[in-house]
Amino acid sequence: MTDYSDLAEILRKRMDDLLERAEAVEDDLRHPLEADSSEQAIDLADDEALAGVDDVLRQEIAQIRAALLRIDNGTYGTCASCGGPIGRARLEARPIATRCINCAE
Template sequence: MPDTAAFKARLEADLEELESRQSRIADDLAEPLNADSSEQAIEMEDDAALEGQGALIAKEIASIKRALARIEDGTYGECVRCGGEIAPARLEARPEAALCIDCARSNERG
């Protein structure tokens, strides 16, 4: 079983940073468009990119929250698909990882 206290602290710090970024994106998207139509086109393109970033951040936040829930219920470090151990090196690289490397690879393939 991994040292969950260290992973929990890291996940909570990552979560705080992502929620802050998400808030800044929401603030940027809430700003009204410029009255100049050529500026509006640029701002709309920027908004589309921000919306994409926001969606990715929302996925990361959800993944981190699920990892924190696994820490709370004592299943952190166990693959949610096969029940095997997630390698410590994988958790170091991706503390929110829910799948062991074998299940992650098979998930990517299809």
């Protein structure tokens, strides 16, 4: 079994950062709307953009959790499409990769 502890650590640090950022976005989304209707329109537009950012953050968090689970169960580094190995360089460049470079093209 290949040792991916270094990549697991990178993934955990990235997830911690993303969770912190997602919490900050959610805090911003919880703020009450301004009494002024024009300010409300601006707040609602900002909230829509923040919700999109939150969705992207949450998707990456889910991908990282899945990668960490693959590391734990020994399937990390195996292509989900062809079953072949995912090159170490690819995993270092994109630790959440689920497919080898040939299948990803």
